[in-house]
Amino acid sequence: MPSIRVLIADDQMLVRQGFTVLLNAEPDIEVVGQAVDGRDAVAKVAELAPDVVLMDIRMPVLDGIEATRQLTGPADTAVKVLVLTTFDLDEYVYEALRAGAAGFLLKDASAAELAHAVRVVAAGDALLAPNVTKRLIAEFARLPGAPRRPLRERVAELTERETEVLALIAQGLSNAEIAEQLVVAEQTVKTHVSRILTKLGLRDRTQAAVFAYETGVVRPTGG
Structure with missing residues (x-):
């Protein structure tokens, strides 16, 4: 190899x-x-x-x-x-x-x-290591201002389930962990993730997590 x-x-x-x-x-x-x-x-x-x-x-x-x-x-x-x-x-x-x-x-x-x-x-x-993601969330908690309107409009393109998956991605969960929490097949989660990235024009899960905090899909607690 x-x-x-x-x-x-x-x-x-x-x-x-x-x-x-x-x-x-x-x-x-x-x-x-x-x-x-x-x-x-x-x-x-x-x-x-x-x-x-x-x-x-x-x-x-x-x-x-x-x-x-x-x-x-x-x-x-x-x-x-x-x-x-x-x-x-x-x-x-x-x-x-x-x-x-x-x-x-x-x-x-x-x-x-x-x-x-x-x-x-x-x-x-x-x-998206959970221990580091927690500190990333704290950074977003310190950012002032409301989400930019164009970003919110992009969120509106997501289905309810896709928004739910996006929120879990932002919490650092893997596909397997998301599947377990939503009680669906892991392949189903992979399909949701792929559609989310396509709809939002994002490169990968990391940018999806950043997007979720920027738009308020997930609310940072600062801790």
């Missing part, structure tokens, strides 16, 4: 080296390069064609948000971006998710969690 090719973008050498050692120990993952800032990451992706980029947010020259936007903007892009954040959720993480990131990972993650996250996003899924 071909290895998952990973690029690590972080301005801290110890983080890059530590993650490189951990990931290279996995039989199906290979770190093909390291980048010291966002601009370097964009250049290295063009040169090395990795499957996944572990992207820090706060970096010099070009931050992780803009680098993510540049990497995931093209419609035919293949690279997946996994945002790196500290234990206290970086205030800019949800901006990175809007920019096209496939998920986010804590910098103090274990070797097993790190490898799992890489495999999840490489497979085309979104990483």
Whole structure:
């Protein structure tokens, strides 16, 4: 089986080296390069064609948000971006998710969690770890103002069941967990998710979760 090719973008050498050692120990993952800032990451992706980029947010020259936007903007892009954040959720993480990131990972993650996250996003899924999602919700709880009208109009296109599934996605539930809660087949949930993404014009489950909080489909409690 071909290895998952990973690029690590972080301005801290110890983080890059530590993650490189951990990931290279996995039989199906290979770190093909390291980048010291966002601009370097964009250049290295063009040169090395990795499957996944572990992207820090706060970096010099070009931050992780803009680098993510540049990497995931093209419609035919293949690279997946996994945002790196500290234990206290970086205030800019949800901006990175809007920019096209496939998920986010804590910098103090274990070797097993790190490898799992890489495999999840490489497979085309979104990483919505419940412990990190809770902090993301807290960020939305601090955002002022009502949802923008165009977003609310897009929500109106969803059926009642699709809106229900969207809310559960935003809570970090997997397809299997949603199926169990709604007492339906997992394939049925997959169909709902696919329709939700199509109707809302979203890339993946992560952006769907962000959308749910932006539009008020789910009300953040801040805790």
